Amino acid sequence: MPVALQVESMLLRMQEDLARALSKPLHERRWGMVIDLKKCVGCNACTVACKAENKTPPGVSYHVVIDEEIGRYPNVTRRFLPRPCMQCEHPPCTRVCPVGATYSRPDGVVVINYDVCIGCRYCLAACPYGARTFDFGDFYTAGHTPVTAPYDTAPSFEYGREHSRTPDNLHESPIGNARKCTFCLHRLDKGLLPACITTCVGGARVFGDLKDPASLATQAASSPRVMRLKEELGTEPSVYYLL
Amino acid sequence: MSKRLWLVLGIGVLALALGIVGMLDRLRFGLLHVGYGSPVPWALWVVFYIYFIGLSAGAFLISSLVYVFRMKQFEPVGRIAVFTALIALIAALLFIWMDLGRMERFLEVFYRPHFGSPLAWIVWLYTAYLLLLLAEAWLLMRRSFAHGATNPGLKGKLYRILALGTKDDPSKAAGDLRIVRVLGSIGVPLAIAFHGGTGTVFAVTVARAYWYTGLFPLLFLVSALASGGALLTAVAAFVVRNGYAKHKETVLALGRLLLGLILLEVLMEVAEFLVSLYGTAPSHFIPIHEQLFGPNWWIFWILGLGFAVGLPALVLVSVGRRSPLAVGLAALVSTIGFIGIRWNIVLPGFAVAELPGIERAFIEPHLNYIARYVPTTMEWLVSAFAIGIALILFAIGFGLLPLEAEAHA
Numbered sequence: 001m002p003v004a005l006q007v008e009s010m011l012l013r014m015q016e017d018l019a020r021a022l023s024k025p026l027h028e029r030r031w032g033m034v035i036d037l038k039k040c041v042g043c044n045a046c047t048v049a050c051k052a053e054n055k056t057p058p059g060v061s062y063h064v065v066i067d068e069e070i071g072r073y074p075n076v077t078r079r080f081l082p083r084p085c086m087q088c089e090h091p092p093c094t095r096v097c098p099v100g101a102t103y104s105r106p107d108g109v110v111v112i113n114y115d116v117c118i119g120c121r122y123c124l125a126a127c128p129y130g131a132r133t134f135d136f137g138d139f140y141t142a143g144h145t146p147v148t149a150p151y152d153t154a155p156s157f158e159y160g161r162e163h164s165r166t167p168d169n170l171h172e173s174p175i176g177n178a179r180k181c182t183f184c185l186h187r188l189d190k191g192l193l194p195a196c197i198t199t200c201v202g203g204a205r206v207f208g209d210l211k212d213p214a215s216l217a218t219q220a221a222s223s224p225r226v227m228r229l230k231e232e233l234g235t236e237p238s239v240y241y242l243l
Numbered sequence: 244m245s246k247r248l249w250l251v252l253g254i255g256v257l258a259l260a261l262g263i264v265g266m267l268d269r270l271r272f273g274l275l276h277v278g279y280g281s282p283v284p285w286a287l288w289v290v291f292y293i294y295f296i297g298l299s300a301g302a303f304l305i306s307s308l309v310y311v312f313r314m315k316q317f318e319p320v321g322r323i324a325v326f327t328a329l330i331a332l333i334a335a336l337l338f339i340w341m342d343l344g345r346m347e348r349f350l351e352v353f354y355r356p357h358f359g360s361p362l363a364w365i366v367w368l369y370t371a372y373l374l375l376l377l378a379e380a381w382l383l384m385r386r387s388f389a390h391g392a393t394n395p396g397l398k399g400k401l402y403r404i405l406a407l408g409t410k411d412d413p414s415k416a417a418g419d420l421r422i423v424r425v426l427g428s429i430g431v432p433l434a435i436a437f438h439g440g441t442g443t444v445f446a447v448t449v450a451r452a453y454w455y456t457g458l459f460p461l462l463f464l465v466s467a468l469a470s471g472g473a474l475l476t477a478v479a480a481f482v483v484r485n486g487y488a489k490h491k492e493t494v495l496a497l498g499r500l501l502l503g504l505i506l507l508e509v510l511m512e513v514a515e516f517l518v519s520l521y522g523t524a525p526s527h528f529i530p531i532h533e534q535l536f537g538p539n540w541w542i543f544w545i546l547g548l549g550f551a552v553g554l555p556a557l558v559l560v561s562v563g564r565r566s567p568l569a570v571g572l573a574a575l576v577s578t579i580g581f582i583g584i585r586w587n588i589v590l591p592g593f594a595v596a597e598l599p600g601i602e603r604a605f606i607e608p609h610l611n612y613i614a615r616y617v618p619t620t621m622e623w624l625v626s627a628f629a630i631g632i633a634l635i636l637f638a639i640g641f642g643l644l645p646l647e648a649e650a651h652a
Contacts, residue, residue: 059280060610066600083598093447098363099351118351119274119344121284122362128450130597131282134344136274136609170273177345227599233449 007203014193014208022191023207027106031183033197034220035082039192039204042067042080043133046196046205052086053184055156057165058138061198062131062181068156072132082205084196085110085131085181086229086237093123093132102178108210108238109183111159123178128230129237137175142167153154158197160186183207210238244643245484251641255634256276258627265624269373271442274344278619280609282602283593287618291626293441294470295335295633296369297463298578299440301471303328303376303430305500310379310420310427316496321477322383322646325479329376330470330640334633336369341625355651363442368437379426383417385409387645401643405640438467451592453519454525462511463588469504471582473555473574480571482641495563498570502559505552505577508584530591538615539590547581550576588618 021029042065050056052064060203066081086179091110094102101116102123124132148167155164163174170176182195192198195209208217219227225242244252268276280287298518306324308314317324340346352366386479388406390413392399442463476497480487487494534543558573593616596602602612618626640646 045582058607061607061610064604066598066604068600081598081600083601086557091447095359096444096447097357099348099355101351101355102362116351116355117345118347118348118360120342120362121344122360122444124281124284126448126450128597130282130601133285133610134274136277136280137272138275138608170271170275171344171345171347175580176273177462178344190535235449 003028005204007201009215010203010206011193011198014197014206017208017215017217018188018193019191021200021212021215022167022188028211029209030211030238031087031106031188032206032208032240033084033087033194033227034206034217034240034242035182036204036206036220036242037080039202040065040080040082041198041202042078042203043201044135045199045201046082046084047095049195049199050181053156053187054158054166055151056142056152056179057135057152059133060133060179063064064131071232081241082196083129083131083229084239086129086184086239087181087237089236089238090234092126092128092233092235096122096126098122109185110180111182111185112178112180114159114163114177115175117173119176119178120179128233128235132178132180133181135177137165137167137170138164139167157186158182160189244638247484248642251482251634252638255631255638257631259631259635261303262624262626262628262631263623264508265626266628268621269341269625272539273410275620276619277609278617278622280611282610282612283590283594283597285342286616287590287622288338289628290582290586290589292338292342293463294582294640295331295338295580296438296441297329298333298471298474299328299331299586300434300464300467301469301474302331302472302475303434304468305371305472305475305497307431307434307461310423311431313460316493317538319493319647320475320483320497322380322644323478323483323641324475325376325380325383326640326646327475327637329373329380330633330637331471331474332369332373332376333636334629336373336625337629337632340628346494347560361440361447361459364379365440365444368440370435372430372433372437375426375430379423379430381405381407382426384634384645386411386413386416386419391645395612398643402645435464443629444586445592450597451595452524453530453592457516458511458515462508462515465504465508465511466574466584466588468580469508469549470578470584472497472501473581473605476574477571480567480574483647486640487571490603492566494567494570498559498563498573500568501570501574501577502556502563505556508606509552509556525596530594533594534587534591537551537594539586542583542586546580550580551584552580553575555580 035093044065047063047065053100063084068079070077087110099116099118102112103159104110121134139152141152149229153166155162166180197205206217206220208215210218223242226240228240300323306321309317309321352363357363372579388402389409389411392403392406439460442460446459449455480494516531519531555573555577558569562571596612
C-alpha cells in the first residue's frame with residue numbers, strides 16, 4: 001500500500017479507537033503515544049502543529065524534535081527523537097508541586113491548573129525529560145516590532161478554556177506559570193486526535209488508549225522494538241518509542 | 244547608634260534605593276527580564292534564598308548552645324544570634340517570594356496543602372520557625388523592655404509597647420529563660436528539619452543527579468552551621484561596639500567553633516567531589532567538572548575554596564587563636580565566600596541537559612540551553628532591594644533593641 005494511504009488508514013483507525021475510548025469512563029482509559037523512530041524524518045511538523053494548536057509563545061515549548069548527528073564523516077547519519085510530555089504514570093513533577101496545582105488525571109494525562117500554580121518552577125527542576133517550560137511573558141512581535149501580530153495574542157484553548165495572553169498584562173495566567181503538553185486534551189474531549197498525531201507526514205506517531213487491547217497504540221506498544229526514555233528512573237512514561 | 248550601625252544602615256539604604264528600580268521592573272514586568280529560563284529555572288534569587296536561610300538556621304542553632312545547652316562562653320551573643328536569625332529568615336523569605344511567577348499566590352501553600360512536596364513542608368516549617376523566633380526573642384528581651392520603658396524619648400515609648408505589660412521584675416527572668424529553653428529545644432529539631440528540608444527539596448529530584456544524593460541535606464546543614472557561625476562571629480566582633488575587644492573570649496570561642504564547622508564542610512565537599520569525579524557518569528561528573536574548570540571556575544576556587552573555607556581556616560589555626568580581630572575578619576570573609584558555595588549548590592544542578600541533544604533543539608528567549616546563565620541587572624537590583632531591607636531592619640533593630648545582655652544590668 002502507498003505510504004499516503006497507510007497514513008490515512010492509520011488515522012482512521014486511531015480515530016475509531018479514540019471514539020471507543022471516549023465512550024468509556026475516564027478512569028478506564030489511559031492515553032498513550034507510540035513514536036516509530038524509523039519512520040520519523042525529522043520534519044518537525046509535529047512541533048509546528050503543537051505551536052499552532054496551543055499558541056505557545058517564545059520560550060514555551062511542549063514538543064520538540066531532538067536532532068542528533070551520529071557517526072563521523074563519511075559515515076554520518078542523523079537520528080531524530082520527537083519528545084512530547086511523557087505523561088508518566090509516576091510523574092516526578094507532580095509530587096513536588098507545593099500547592100498540588102499539577103496532577104495526573106485518571107486517564108494518565110498530567111495537567112496544570114493555571115488558577116493555582118504559584119510559579120515556583122520546582123516541577124521544571126524535577127522533570128527528567130525537560131518537558132516543562134515556564135511562561136516568562138515573552139511575545140514574538142510585541143515590543144519588538146511596530147505592530148503586534150495577531151498570532152501573539154490569539155487565545156489558546158488548552159484545558160477547554162480560552163486563555164488569552166496580552167503584552168499589557170504580564171500578571172495573568174498562563175504567564176507566570178509552568179506549562180506543558182497535555183496530549184491536546186481539549187481536542188481529545190471533542191473527539192479529535194492530538195495535533196502532532198494528525199500532522200505527522202510519515203505516520204510515525206500512534207496515539208490511543210493503552211487500556212484497550214484492540215487499539216493501534218496498544219498493538220504498537222507491544223512491539224519487541226519498543227523502549228521508553230530513562231526507564232531506570234521508574235517514571236513509567238506513557239510515551240513509547242519503536243527503535 | 245554606633246558608627247558601625249550607621250554604616251550598615253547606610254549600605255542598606257543605598258542598596259534599597261538602587262534596588263527600587265529593579266523592584267519596579269519586577270512588579271511591572273514579572274519575570275520577563277530575568278536571565279534564567281526553563282533550562283535553568285532556579286538561579287540567583289534561589290542562591291540568595293538558600294544562603295540566607297542557611298545563615299538563619301546556623302545563627303539560630305548557635306543561639307541554642309546558649310539557651311539549650313547552656314554554654315556560658317557564648318552567652319554574650321545569645322540574643323544577637325536570635326535576632327540575626329530572624330533578620331536572615333526575613334531576607335530568605337523575601338528572596339523566595341520574589342522568585343515566584345505569581346507572587347500574590349504564595350498563600351496557596353497554606354490553603355491547598357500538598358503533603359507530598361518537600362517545598363510545601365519547608366514553607367510550613369519556616370512559618371513555625373518565624374513564630375518561634377519571635378516568641379523567643381520577645382521572651383529574652385521582655386524584662387529589658389519593661390526595665391527600659393521608663394526611659395524618656397522614642398526608645399522608652401517603643402519599649403513600653405514591646406513590653407506588652409511585662410513587669411520590670413528581674414526575679415522573673417529565670418522563669419523566662421526556662422520557657423526559652425523549652426522553645427529552643429523545640430527550635431533545634433525544627434531548624435534541622437527546615438534546613439535539612441531545604442536540602443531535601445533539591446535532593447529528591449531524581450532528574451538532577453548532582454543533587455540526588457543522601458549527602459545533600461546533610462551538606463546543607465553543615466554549610467548552614469558554618470556560614471551562620473561565620474556571620475554571627477563577624478557580627479559579634481564588629482557590629483557590637485568594640486565587640487572583638489569586649490567579648491574577646493566569646494569571639495575566640497566562636498572562632499574555634501567556626502574552624503571546626505569549616506573543616507566539617509570541607510570533609511563533606513571532598514566526599515561529594517571525590518565520589519562524583521571518580522566515575523564516568525556524565526550526570527555526576529559534569530556538574531563537578533563545571534564548577535572546577537568551567538567558565539565560573541572562580542566561584543569555586545576564589546569565593547568557595549579561598550574565601551569561605553581556605554583563608555578563614557588558615558587564619559583561625561594561626562593568628563586567630565589569640566587575636567579576636569583576626570577571628571572577626573576571617574569570619575567576615577567566610578560569610579561572604581559562602582555565597583559562592585551556595586551558587587555552586589544550585590547552578591551546577593542544571594549543568595547537564597535532561598536529554599542528550601535537547602540543548603541544541605531550542606534558541607528562544609528563556610529557553611536557551613547553550614547560553615550560559617548570567618544574572619541580569621534587574622536580578623542584581625532586586626537582590627540589592629531585598630538585602631537592603633534586611634540590612635536596614637538589622638541596623639535599626641540592633642540600635643534599638645536590648646540585644647546585649649549587659650544592657651539590662
